[in-house]
Amino acid sequence: MATTVEKTGIKREKGWLYYLDKQGDVSRARMARGGGKVPKGRPQKVVKCGVEREEGFLYFIDKKGNVSKVKMKRSTGGRKTARRKTPARSRTAARKRTTARRKPAAKRTARKKPASRSTARKKSSARKPAAKRGTAKRSTARKSGARKSTARRTTARRTTAKRRARR
Numbered sequence: 001m002a003t004t005v006e007k008t009g010i011k012r013e014k015g016w017l018y019y020l021d022k023q024g025d026v027s028r029a030r031m032a033r034g035g036g037k038v039p040k041g042r043p044q045k046v047v048k049c050g051v052e053r054e055e056g057f058l059y060f061i062d063k064k065g066n067v068s069k070v071k072m073k074r075s076t077g078g079r080k081t082a083r084r085k086t087p088a089r090s091r092t093a094a095r096k097r098t099t100a101r102r103k104p105a106a107k108r109t110a111r112k113k114p115a116s117r118s119t120a121r122k123k124s125s126a127r128k129p130a131a132k133r134g135t136a137k138r139s140t141a142r143k144s145g146a147r148k149s150t151a152r153r154t155t156a157r158r159t160t161a162k163r164r165a166r167r
Helices: 091-101 117-127 135-166
Strands: 003-006 016-020 026-030 044-047 057-061 067-071
Touching (some): 016 057
Antiparallel strands (some): 003 067, 026 044
C-alpha cells in the first residue's frame, strides 16, 4: 500500500487543505467550503521537507500527518507509449472488414398510413358529377376571399413600413 517518505507529524486544522507542493514541501491552502470566509492570499508553507518526487507515484499527507506515497494504478511510469513496429491500418480498410462480417439487415415492409380526411373527401367528391357537387361557386368564393386577406396583409405591411420611416 502506501509507504511513508518523510515523518512530519502535522496536526491538521479544520478548513485547510494540506498537500505536497512543487518544491517538495508541505503546504496548506484554505478550502472554499471548509467553513467561514476564504481569505485572499497565497498558500502557507507548513513544513520544509524537500521531498524529491518519483514518476508514477501519488504523494499525499496521511492521517498521522506524515508525507506518504503510493503507486498510481493508471500511470505509464513517466514514459511515453512505445510506437508501433507495424504501420497502422487505414480506417477505410477497417470499416470494409467490419461491414463484410455483418449479416444483411432484414428488409422491413413499409406500413401504409391511414388516409386523412381531406384525401378521403377529395376521392368521394371526384366520383360525383360536377353539376351535383356545386363546387364551382365555392371555389371562386374561396379564391376571392383569399385575395382580400392577402390585400389586407400587404396594406398593413406598407403602413407599418411608413411608420418606421417617419421615426
